[in-house]
Amino acid sequence: MFTGIVEELGSVSQITQNGSSLVLELNCSFARELTLGESVAVNGVCLTVTNITPSSFSADVTPETFRRTSLNILSSGSPVNLERAMKADGRFGGHIVSGHIDGCGRLVKTEKEENAVNVYFCASSKLGRYIIEKGSVAIDGISLTVASLTKDGQDYVFSVAVIPHTWENTILSKKNTGAPVNIECDMVGKYIEHFMNFENNPADDSIPQDFMTGFTSFH
Numbered sequence: 649m650f651t652g653i654v655e656e657l658g659s660v661s662q663i664t665q666n667g668s669s670l671v672l673e674l675n676c677s678f679a680r681e682l683t684l685g686e687s688v689a690v691n692g693v694c695l696t697v698t699n700i701t702p703s704s705f706s707a708d709v710t711p712e713t714f715r716r717t718s719l720n721i722l723s724s725g726s727p728v729n730l731e732r733a734m735k736a737d738g739r740f741g742g743h744i745v746s747g748h749i750d751g752c753g754r755l756v757k758t759e760k761e762e763n764a765v766n767v768y769f770c771a772s773s774k775l776g777r778y779i780i781e782k783g784s785v786a787i788d789g790i791s792l793t794v795a796s797l798t799k800d801g802q803d804y805v806f807s808v809a810v811i812p813h814t815w816e817n818t819i820l821s822k823k824n825t826g827a828p829v830n831i832e833c834d835m836v837g838k839y840i841e842h843f844m845n846f847e848n849n850p851a852d853d854s855i856p857q858d859f860m861t862g863f864t865s866f867h
Contacts, residue, residue: 650689650731652742652784652791654818658690658730660722661704670709670719671698676730679705687747689731691819692789692830693717694747717749718788718828727819729789742791743784749830750838751775753787755823756805764809766795767820771831776804778833778841786832790818 658676674690682688682705686697695707714720722728734740753771760766769787771779779785781797785808792808799805815821823829 649734650694650742650745650747650789651734651740652692652745652786652789653731654729654790654814655731657817657819658728660724660726660728663722663724668711668714670714671706672709672719672722673699673704673706674728674730675704678732679703682732687733689729689733689745689747689789691717691719691729692745692747692786692832693719693749713749716751717830718752719830721828727822729818731789743786744835745786745789745791745832746835747789748832750778750833751831752828753831755825755827755829757825761809763812765815765821766807766809768805768807769829769831770800771804771806773802773804775831775833776806778837779804779806780837783837784834786830788819788830789832790814790820 656677658674660672661675662673664671679700680702682697682700684697684700687694688697688707690707693713695709697705698708699706709719751772751774753769753775756768756770758765758767779794779797781794783794785792785794787808795807795809797804797806810820
């Protein structure tokens with residue numbers, strides 16, 4: 649579990665690709681503090697630490713994650729947002745972020761307004777239905793508040809107001825117009841929708857007869 653408060657900007661040191669799966673090696677200052685099997689959010693994607701060196705760690709990217717996130721556009725030297733999993737005794741600075749990406753959107757434009765940078769993103773209706781004005785959204789693992797939301801044909805355009813610290817210490821400032829971003833919508837809305845619609849689309853919870861084959865001898 650994460651909070652969307654980016655801990656530091658790391659970078660990709662090496663990518664080993666095999667079809668639609670990857671092994672990422674990522675440079676970061678806290679590599680020595682990691683343990684094997686620990687979770688780290690990389691651009692908002694929850695990945696498992698599989699190897700550690702004094703200055704880097706490695707993580708596997710499955711074909712599912714490759715297809716559903718923007719990790720597939722990374723290259724050697726790419727900057728990445730990094731956040732370690734939240735400690736149980738830590739402060740909850742952002743919002744509940746699982747690291748499970750709902751889909752990708754695209755950066756539409758940026759506008760400077762006094763001390764803020766207003767950043768606009770385009771998202772499909774599948775994602776837009778869970779985005780509400782003044783609600784929370786994680787963009788590339790950054791916990792942000794939705795400032796505005798409008799419908800644009802089949803898609804939604806929403807904006808966030810980014811403070812100088814976040815702009816300077818995350819990869820948002822390095823994104824160009826049209827760049828893909830990982831979007832994780834507030835999980836509370838997704839759960840509410842699921843529970844509200846569950847009775848209309850009940851799952852078949854009966855156990856198939858062939859599933860029990862081979863288990864009858866156990867007592």
